[in-house]
Amino acid sequence: MKSHSIVMLRRNLKHIARNPMSVFNAVLMPIVVMLMFVYMLGDAFSVGVDYVDYATPGLLLLAVCYGLGSVSLAVNADKTKGIINRFKVMDVPPNAVLTGHVIASVLTNLIAVGAIIGVAFLLGFDPAASFAQWLAVLGIVLLLSVATSWITVALGLVAKTPETAGLVAVPLIMLPFFSSAIVPADKMGPGVKQFAEYQPFTSIIEALRGLLNGVPAAGDLIPALAWLVGILLVGYFWASATFKKQA
């Protein structure tokens, strides 16, 4: 069982090495968005603090989401080409096949997150977080990456064609824009404002923001963790059930 997982993971890592463009995209796009908002438009937003300090937590989330597009595509290609069926007939357990994709996705995400943090510092990012608070930030980002990767794996399995698989991650990429990532939710129009206040990414971003500012609030952390665990469980069980059901 364990060796199956390792074989699968090795295959996914080889894919990353052979297709560096997918990592490049996952790293480059969030940086472009960051430069656009912080460097070009940052002065136009009045959020009460230095804009780079305000925007970085949301951009960490965006960096994770951008990496997911290629995951649903890769999973869907395995399905539509019959590779998953081949593995099933060889008695490879579902967890081995899917976990390989998830770990590869998380590694891509971590590279992108590292790049965003680096660029943020270059732009004058000045967090007040302690070491323990930084660890908590990394923990939340990691949990976010694992949870959204499972959801994306499930979406890739459910999508009938590669074209739809390419689109399923779009809502995840768009969601940060309708949260408090770029501007505070209370500055948005009616309707969007309520959506932004209550959608999962806002509480996760607020939790990260609190930690990076050195003032974590339980009111943000608890809903954020609840959302993350919820997303993880839904994604994991949805993906596993879909994998078993499909032929």
Next chain:
Amino acid sequence: MTGSAITASGLRKAYQDKVVLDGIDLDVPAGTIFALLGPNGAGKTTTVNVLTTLTKADGGAVRVAGYDVTADAKAVRKSIGVTGQFAAVDELLTGRENLQLMVDLNPAADPAVIAGLLERFELTEAADRQASTYSGGMRRKLDLAMTLVGSPKIIFLDEPTTGLDPRSRRTMWTIIRDLVAEGVTILLTTQYLEEADQLAHRVAVLDGGRIVAEGTPDELKRRIPGTHVRFRFGSADELDTAVRILAGATADESELVVRVPCDGRTNSVRALLDKLDEWELDAEEFSVHTPDLDDVFLALTGHTTEVTAK
């Protein structure tokens, strides 16, 4: 393993309201090639998925290699190899790495088979190129080579030559025949009547989730009316006489051809020839025409194999 490699009885499967398999019975003797012939949507792939443990049937019983596919799925999986409808190769890996992946995932496989399989499928030269650079025929060959890694005794091939050019198709046929010569049992699906005719010991014609006919290719051809004898004459006079004296004869006057229904047995043919002799008729050309499987399909299902809907 003697006797039956695969048996199925009363297989049923429906997706929501749509019945895909409507009572399929199969019996594939070990060491033979069995073809499931039918147009798109007939239920071929679903049947293969049920037989290979990928899909659970709603009803019916299946034994593969002596094991029940539901109760003993793991034992079945150890005995079989499956090549699906699309070449299931990892395009970012090389040919050799694809085979290595199969070896790594199969505890029973011997890494030494890789070189032999590459050689056998004429992929040695391309072995270290990524599979994305392969032609359709090469992908199919790699696909089948990957299936053979564990030396399965029963192999399922779902439309193994769909989309291949005629030359690659012939190569694939040769490979399939060689496998059976080594004692492997093969169940293949195809939309090509010629392929079933060329390869299979027995053919089941599948239409709308039901087997509408089963037998050897020759038995199927004999089962339908339509075998006839053709005579071509030198003059219209002879043609007229022949139409008068031969029961059931039809004439094509522009070609000076007479067609007479006949089951093709030597006695029946001799009777026809005697009749011609009696009237001192001498045909310039004579042939016995047996219908091909296309005619069989039309006669059995009431429609041709051309199905546009997918």
